[in-house]
Amino acid sequence: MSFFSFGQSAEIDVVLNDAETRKKAEHKTEDGKKDKYFLFYDGETVSGKVNVTLKNPGKRLEHQGIKIEFVGQIELYYDKGNHHEFVSLVKDLARPGEMTQSQTFDFEFTHVEKPYESYTGQNVKLRYFLRATVIRRLNDITKELDIVVHTLSTYPELNSSIKMEVGIEDCLHIEFEYNKSKYHLKDVIVGKIYFLLVRIKIKHMEIDIIKRETTGTGPSVYHENDTIAKYEIMDGAPVRGESIPIRLFLAGYDLTPTMRDINKKFSVRYYLNLVLIDEEERRYFKQQEITLWRKGDVVRKSMSHQAAIASQRFEGSAASESALEKAAKEESG
Amino acid sequence: MTDSAVADTRRLNSKPQDLTDAYGPPSNFLEIDVHEPQIVGVGRNRYTTYGVRMRTNLPIFKLKDSCVRRRYSDFEWLKNELERDSKIVVPPLPGKALKRQLPFRGDEGLFDENFIEQRRVGLEQFINRIAGHPLAQNERCLHMFLQDESIDRNYIPGKTIQAAAPEPSTYISTSRH
Numbered sequence: 001m002s003f004f005s006f007g008q009s010a011e012i013d014v015v016l017n018d019a020e021t022r023k024k025a026e027h028k029t030e031d032g033k034k035d036k037y038f039l040f041y042d043g044e045t046v047s048g049k050v051n052v053t054l055k056n057p058g059k060r061l062e063h064q065g066i067k068i069e070f071v072g073q074i075e076l077y078y079d080k081g082n083h084h085e086f087v088s089l090v091k092d093l094a095r096p097g098e099m100t101q102s103q104t105f106d107f108e109f110t111h112v113e114k115p116y117e118s119y120t121g122q123n124v125k126l127r128y129f130l131r132a133t134v135i136r137r138l139n140d141i142t143k144e145l146d147i148v149v150h151t152l153s154t155y156p157e158l159n160s161s162i163k164m165e166v167g168i169e170d171c172l173h174i175e176f177e178y179n180k181s182k183y184h185l186k187d188v189i190v191g192k193i194y195f196l197l198v199r200i201k202i203k204h205m206e207i208d209i210i211k212r213e214t215t216g217t218g219p220s221v222y223h224e225n226d227t228i229a230k231y232e233i234m235d236g237a238p239v240r241g242e243s244i245p246i247r248l249f250l251a252g253y254d255l256t257p258t259m260r261d262i263n264k265k266f267s268v269r270y271y272l273n274l275v276l277i278d279e280e281e282r283r284y285f286k287q288q289e290i291t292l293w294r295k296g297d298v299v300r301k302s303m304s305h306q307a308a309i310a311s312q313r314f315e316g317s318a319a320s321e322s323a324l325e326k327a328a329k330e331e332s333g
Numbered sequence: 334m335t336d337s338a339v340a341d342t343r344r345l346n347s348k349p350q351d352l353t354d355a356y357g358p359p360s361n362f363l364e365i366d367v368h369e370p371q372i373v374g375v376g377r378n379r380y381t382t383y384g385v386r387m388r389t390n391l392p393i394f395k396l397k398d399s400c401v402r403r404r405y406s407d408f409e410w411l412k413n414e415l416e417r418d419s420k421i422v423v424p425p426l427p428g429k430a431l432k433r434q435l436p437f438r439g440d441e442g443l444f445d446e447n448f449i450e451q452r453r454v455g456l457e458q459f460i461n462r463i464a465g466h467p468l469a470q471n472e473r474c475l476h477m478f479l480q481d482e483s484i485d486r487n488y489i490p491g492k493t494i495q496a497a498a499p500e501p502s503t504y505i506s507t508s509r510h
């Protein structure tokens with residue numbers, strides 16, 4: 001990022017030690033495109049090398065120090081100047097001086113805390129990245145490497161079904177039921193709608209998944225609603241006593257885990273919206289919040305301990321305590 | 334809880350439906366016909382009335398089969414009452430056709446057959462749309478319009494059922510259309 005380079009200039013890049021073996025995950029960029037990034041979990045070590053390559057070999061590169069940072073930050077789009085850093089680690093790679101030839105520096109951030117999941121939304125972005133810098137008097141040379149962090153949970157101990165009777169007096173009474181209140185991202189919503197009273201002419205019924213992103217605090221709270229899915233579950237007019245099944249596979253939709261009050265800056269919550277439409281296009285709806293969580297893939301020995309740490313942070317319950325013990329036993333045993 | 338690789342997607346259990354419910358008449362029967370236009374009066378004081386016939390099995394309507402005669406201005410009255418008192422967005426009426434009331438037209442003006450038929454269709458759509466709305470069904474003006482022999486313009490506006498304030502968590506909200 002040097003516009004006027006008088007004298008020596010250099011290129012800097014960051015390479016992870018496990019770049020060959022580490023999994024990559026797809027993540028949306030701010031302009032909606034999907035890109036692949038290295039995937040990390042909470043507690044994992046981030047280690048690699050910083051390569052500083054001199055552009056004109058033979059010429060010296062004067063600098064005020066070389067460092068690498070690991071940053072986790074929240075950016076609110078309406079407040080782009082202010083980044084809220086919740087993780088900020090620095091390693092100095094070289095003291096101020098000069099470089100006469102290209103060099104490689106090793107770095108390691110051991111067992112880094114990554115408490116939140118990476119998120120790119122409509123009004124807010126939470127990202128983690130490595131930033132290597134060659135500090136110079138006029139302009140620094142920097143390079144950023146974005147990574148993606150997923151937060152994992154285990155099956156919640158308590159996962160009651162949602163069952164409710166709702167309606168409009170003397171017009172429409174239904175009982176809806178969803179098999180769980182907490183679903184993982186590849187789960188299936190199994191439910192049913194039971195008609196107790198139908199005095200209106202219903203044309204069809206659908207279930208929508210709504211994502212609500214909330215940014216800001218106090219008087220300046222802003223909700224951004226986005227309908228992620230619309231799924232028709234009934235076409236035609238039901239009568240009393242009819243039961244309509246629901247089977248909605250979540251894996252097909254672009255969903256994130258539920259995020260509640262992340263660093264007191266934003267929330268991402270999900271709702272099921274049951275909508276009945278009558279013959280005059282009038283809409284009758286009932287919204288119900290569900291909790292989404294991310295299930296770990298095949299749990300390897302070294303991963304289970306990390307996942308157990310992550311789940312403890314999420315649930316803080318007896319189940320995760322015993323999961324932690326079990327993982328510790330597996331590792332040592 | 335066991336970590337099963339494949340989710341259980343079997344249907345939830347439900348009560349078997351009563352056969353009289355399944356094959357009996359639906360509880361949402363409501364049909365209103367606007368028909369039989371008749372020209373009433375003589376000369377310049379003529380106007381058209383339409384038959385408004387309602388057949389229903391909804392308990393909120395006192396009569397299950399009623400027939401009254403209404404003119405365009407009666408429909409206008411109903412529209413105004415609902416716009417003032419109810420929370421619904423009232424659908425539009427067919428046009429007032431003021432131009433047709435001017436003299437020296439080539440056709441029959443307000444009493445042109447095609448015009449009356451067009452208006453009849455519009456009025457029928459209008460009244461069916463309103464009568465099916467759960468919020469409109471609670472208005473006294475609608476019941477008077479559909480089932481009383483004549484409209485008492487000095488009536489006391491109000492709701493037919495004095496309901497307690499609904500609890501938001503147990504009610505479906507209708508959009509205002």
